[in-house]
Amino acid sequence: MSQVPVFPPLMTGLAAGPANPFTIACDQAERGTDAGLIAWSVSPERLRAAIVLAPETPLASAMAGFIACGVGMQNALGALVPPETAVHLDWSGGIRLNGAHAGALRVAAATDDPSEEPDWLVVGMELTLSLPPDCEPGAFPDRTALDQEGCGGLDPVHILEAWSRHTLLWLNTIEDAEGRADLHREWEGLAWKLHDTVSVASDGTRIEGTFLGVDENFGMLLKTGGTTRLLPLSSLLEDV
Incomplete structure (x- = not known):
C-alpha cells in the first residue's frame, strides 16, 4: 500500500495518524490555514479524511461544497470498484455500497447563519474498509464495508487520491450557475431513495416523508402528509 498520498496542485496533505482528521481540519481552519488542506488517516478498518474550504459566498450557497465532496467520493469509488457495485449518496451524507451504509460525510463551518459568508467550511469523509x-456477516444488514462488497483489494490511499481529484473538479464547477446545474444533475442521479419514503433527522427528532428532490441550494424537499417542507443543507452542520 502507498504510504503518502499525492494530491492535486493547491491541495496539501496532513497525516493525522490515529487522531480524527475532521477535528484536526476544523482546528487548522480556525487557525487560518489555507484552503485545500486535507487531513487524513488510514487504518485497516477505515479511511478518514477532511478538507478545508474557503467559500466566497453566503453559507446557504457555500454548502454546495458538501455536495461536491460527496459526488467526488462517488465518482472516485465508481472508477475503482467493480462495475457491478452500486454507489449512492444519502442527502444527509451517507455513502452506500449496494444499498448498505459503508461510510459518511460530515460538515462544519465558521458560522451557521445561512446569509453569512463563512471564513471556512470543512467537509469530512469516512469510509469503512x-x-x-x-x-458476524449479516448481523447488521444495513451496514457494509468495501471488503464485504468485493472491493477489499483496493488501496485506501488510492481512494483518497481519487477523491481529492474528483472533488477538486466539482469544486471548480460550482463557482458559476452552469457548473452548479451540472452538479445538481449529477447528484440527483446518485441520490439514495429520491422520490421514495425516507426518514431524516431534523431539530433533534426524526421525520418521515417523501423525498421530492432538492432546491437550488440542495435543501431537501420533503413531503409529509399534505405539506412540503424544506430542510436546508446547513441543518447538517456539526458544532466543533
Whole structure:
C-alpha cells in the first residue's frame, strides 16, 4: 500500500495518524490555514479524511461544497470498484455500497447563519474498509464495508487520491450557475431513495416523508402528509 498520498496542485496533505482528521481540519481552519488542506488517516478498518474550504459566498450557497465532496467520493469509488457495485449518496451524507451504509460525510463551518459568508467550511469523509473481526456477516444488514462488497483489494490511499481529484473538479464547477446545474444533475442521479419514503433527522427528532428532490441550494424537499417542507443543507452542520 502507498504510504503518502499525492494530491492535486493547491491541495496539501496532513497525516493525522490515529487522531480524527475532521477535528484536526476544523482546528487548522480556525487557525487560518489555507484552503485545500486535507487531513487524513488510514487504518485497516477505515479511511478518514477532511478538507478545508474557503467559500466566497453566503453559507446557504457555500454548502454546495458538501455536495461536491460527496459526488467526488462517488465518482472516485465508481472508477475503482467493480462495475457491478452500486454507489449512492444519502442527502444527509451517507455513502452506500449496494444499498448498505459503508461510510459518511460530515460538515462544519465558521458560522451557521445561512446569509453569512463563512471564513471556512470543512467537509469530512469516512469510509469503512472492513468490519470488526467480531462482527458476524449479516448481523447488521444495513451496514457494509468495501471488503464485504468485493472491493477489499483496493488501496485506501488510492481512494483518497481519487477523491481529492474528483472533488477538486466539482469544486471548480460550482463557482458559476452552469457548473452548479451540472452538479445538481449529477447528484440527483446518485441520490439514495429520491422520490421514495425516507426518514431524516431534523431539530433533534426524526421525520418521515417523501423525498421530492432538492432546491437550488440542495435543501431537501420533503413531503409529509399534505405539506412540503424544506430542510436546508446547513441543518447538517456539526458544532466543533
